[in-house]
Amino acid sequence: MDNSFPRSVSLRPSRRLEYNPSSHQKGGKFVPDYSLKITWKMGFVRLVLVAGIIWMLLILTVLLFHIWSCQSSVAFFSAFCNKESRVFFMLNSMGLVKPLHRCPIPVADDPDTVVIPKRRSPERFVQSLSYVTEDEVAINGSQSVPLFGGRETWQQREESFKVKPSMKVHCGFTNNSGADMDKKDISFVKKCHFVVASGIFDGYDLPLQPSNISERSRKLFCFLMVVDEVSYKFIKENVTVREDEANGEWVGVWRLVLLKHPPYDEPRRNGKVPKILTHRLFPQAQYSIWIDGKMELIVDPLLILERYLWRGKHTFAIAQHKHHKSIYEEADSNKRRKRYARPLIDLQMKIYRYEGLESWSPKKNSKSGK
Template sequence: MVLYARSWKNFSRDFAARRMMSKVVLFLAFVVAGIVWASMIRIALYSDTWACQSPLSCFSVIWSSRCSKTSNFPDMTKGYAPKPRKRCPIPFAKDPQGLDHSKVRRTPDQLVKGLSYIMEDEPDVNSGWQSLPPFGGGGQKRWFERGESLKLNTTMKVKVHCGFTRSSDAGMTVADMRYVKGCKYVVASGIFNPYSIIHQPTNVSVHSRKLFCFVMLVDEKILSLLKYRETVEEDIHGGLWAGIWRLIPLKHLPYNETRRNEEISKLLIHRLVPQAQYSIWVSSKMVLVADPLLILERYLWREGHSFAISQHGYHHSIYEEANASKRRKKYSRPRIDAQMKVYQSEGLEPWSTKKRVISDVPETSIIIREHTMMNNLFSCLWFNEVHLFTPLDQLSFGYVAHRLGESFKYFMFPFCEFNSLFELHSHSSDRFEMRFGGEINVA
């Protein structure tokens, strides 16, 4: 009996061991099969890539259908290739030298007869920037002021919040203030991201080089970085230059977010360069490949526009753009949702073909404008929305345009023309470090 019990115990132990061993073998078989399957897929993709890039013509013939330009097969050496940007020809004038800008008539200020800025709004003692709180603060008074600033009456004089309150120099040096006072035609950009690189515009005529001020706005930390990693020269007046760009540092910027600080250079050009009559704002990730005088003639003067901006490449409704921004994690979801709820409660309906505008969502990497009082007011109100809610300016453009109604007129040109104006260079830390080497430290 005892012998039977021992044999049963040994049998049970051996059975458990064999069962465990079979599970281990099965698991290893699955792992090996998975590795083999993944290797086969990778080999197949690499064979596609190698065949398409092979100098041997026989492979090109065999794989011709896969090697076509319209193929969706990835280049394994570079990752999945993006779709080519759709471009279309722009009907520019033939020669900028033949354009007489002095004969262009300025747009009259029919509705807004005077525009002034609130200067006594308890500015930050260190910076002089307006103390309008972000969304969720400030109480009823702030919301009342915001609502009143968006109402227009005939032949009115307007006083609004517009960025900084102390003065209109934003902490510029004396040399820079003296320089911008002479700027009537401006191409402006801004670098507040340590991974950005200064791109020199191309195809700029000698006439435009003399006529336009090319202003690159930076903060003090970025200026120190650019001095180390770019060729920055100083003129006899103390001005700093990087190629065609005049570098103008802004001191004590109010935000810790680079995107919000960039909005200052984008939306407050009329305050930073108060004598400007026309400006073209260009994102720092873009290389302008068209003459700026031809741009003004094409998008403003030819058809009598005073504000021009590109259509967005994908969306027409700001609610669509908000959902896309949340999917791509461009900003805090609760902040985006709160902004959309406010706009919806204040009567902004989703875009439809029944609206007077072709889209509520622009591509804000370029803004072409004449500095009329109405356009300056729009820029102030647009900046205030960015200040209150999120730095995603594409969400607030359509709302401010909706509130101003027919009083604010603008021209939205096709997105394919936008693609033809620029060469795109994405902000990339890897590319920056590959070019200059070492780690980035702007502290």
């Protein structure tokens, strides 16, 4: 018996077309079929999508770098942050960058109405004050390098705390000990009787321009930015520095004052020289205001003097630290942040305790506790 069956014949036309080279040629030229066109179109769409994604990633990377640079404490990267740009304003409005810390001060409204005292308050205690300018080593002919603060003995230190009508004390700036100013800067600061001083050391930051300064204060005050040679070079490389006819260099309203030959090998200690010894750097100044280089002055300096000195007839005012109420708390903070050698900080605190300086407590009932 024959097991072969005849195949069924379908009346449907075959969906598979046999390849016929002649059907893909026209006039001797090859014509691509429809599927190849679809492939090219899909490839182009994918290329556009990939390019768009890469472009968005680049924009996101730039924004993230901008945010990071604005928060960075490294001077090189913080210089990339333009805090006056629209990008920074947009990021700040979105809460992506940390806003500048601003300290509200209850002051008068109009600096033009402030009455400046015609004469200084009379000295009730010290009538004559002078400073030690020669180091003991230099006097004795030793080969040791003169110290900036001089070699003060314990007895001299104890005597300096006893207020007398005539006094001569150690207060830095001994001869040939460093922190030297250029002659052009010395000549300029002699004319300054009202001073707003600040400082930048070790290229840590760039000058922040004061705001809300009246025209009266612009003419009355000298805005002096004390810098070391590292910061001086960093500022000139990153911001516009203009030069006046007397070769003085300016960044906005700030007059740069260069201190050469720093007396210490640690920038933080050098930064304390203009901060604590402003009266020694600018001896002609009747009134001076110190503001840290990382802060921005947003109140007219005349209003500050009126609020904290002239209104209450005070001669000195100092801001309260927003976190620390005691020098010992400040010392612990410096040790935690490794800002200075811990054994030296402990030694300094030991000296303070030996001399009777107590830690702050509510029992003291001092204004710092309010």
